[in-house]
Amino acid sequence: MKRALTKIIPFLVMASFLATGCTQENTQAAKAAKPAVEQVAKENVYKGSVVGKSNKAKTISIKVGKGEDAKTIMVAFDDQTKGVEHASVGHASIINYEMRNGKPYATVIKPKLAKLPEGVAEIKTDALVDLMASGKQFTLIDSRPGGRFAAGSLPGAKNITVPKMKETMGAGTLPENKDELVVFFCGGPT
């Protein structure tokens, strides 16, 4: 039994390092040992795609970083957290957080709004409905993955996923006349 425990101890020490992360948060953990004053570290930000959310465990998983540096972080939230509704699975969020006893707590959650490329305008729902009704020639492109497109897409939409767009630049689907209107859409901003 004793042997088993000594085996576990290094793990526990390591786990506590893993859970707290960098040095700044370690000093935070040390401070937390002091009597009941709530310790608040300097505010930090996670930006990325929300991959999980549980209202019961009050936890959000967010994927941050790109490529090999990408990692998923679990952030807790509570009744004081603002904008919890902006965190929804599959959508990008900006989460301001603070460390409390070595764990990240979300303070403010905002949707990460898509930036339009220069010279590209936004079209709203009603305008799109009018455009469809007008019979004017235009191409409507659904940028979502193939499965989502197949399950239900807008009237007359064609599917070009972003990877496909990178590969083919829309050849065969986008109009030959490059001055003709093309409207892109996907699964929305929030």
Add this chain to the structure above:
Amino acid sequence: MSTSSAGLAKKAGYTNIQVYLDGEPKWSKEGHPVYASNKFVGTGNIVLIDLRSADKSAAGRIARSVTIPYGDLEDRMSSIPRKAPVVVYSDNAEEAMEGLTDLRDEGFKKAALVNGNIQGWIKSGGAIEKGPVVTEIKWIRQLEKGEVSLADFNKAANGQDAGAIILDVRTKDEVAAGRFMNSVTIPLDELGARMSELPKDKNIYAHCTTGARADMAAKELNKNGFKASFLVANVDCKGNDCKVED
């Protein structure tokens, strides 16, 4: 996604580009129709509903259809599996749209229409079925990536699988009301710090009350070299008596 594509189109020389930022969710929310692809109608794991009368349906319907005349839809709503993608059609655009709207109002998130209704389907050369109508809905949900089947989970929960353990990631309060006899309990928010309590050589089947937390737990564990999967089901425990419903 749409903005990256718009950027690429601009690079390719397109001069007249717009982006519908609100996207499909808003489109559907505002009551506009969405259409399933013909391939999805023909082969997808869906509930396909013919809203026309039984007579018309018997004379020729899209293969695999269940016949629920529009007038019966409200009464039959509870027999449609909640998680199923549902595709409805008629021979009348207005009726099909009403069916879609009713399904959406009822909370079906994945509901769509057939392009051009039955007429469009026939025109596209899609498969047609004739004869007595089918009224019973047979739909089985396919497992998501990383999901454990209910059968495998039950086997482990009943102690019949030495190669697997049940991990309960609910809160301490929830666990206090009841839990599987053979489970290891670690609340999701403590998992990061307590992973070393779990074996790396066994299958870990995580559960919570619905599947959301279990999914997050399994992803976190797999990232750290464990063999974990999650249960998508409603779990309700009193003592060691747990009810599990798909």
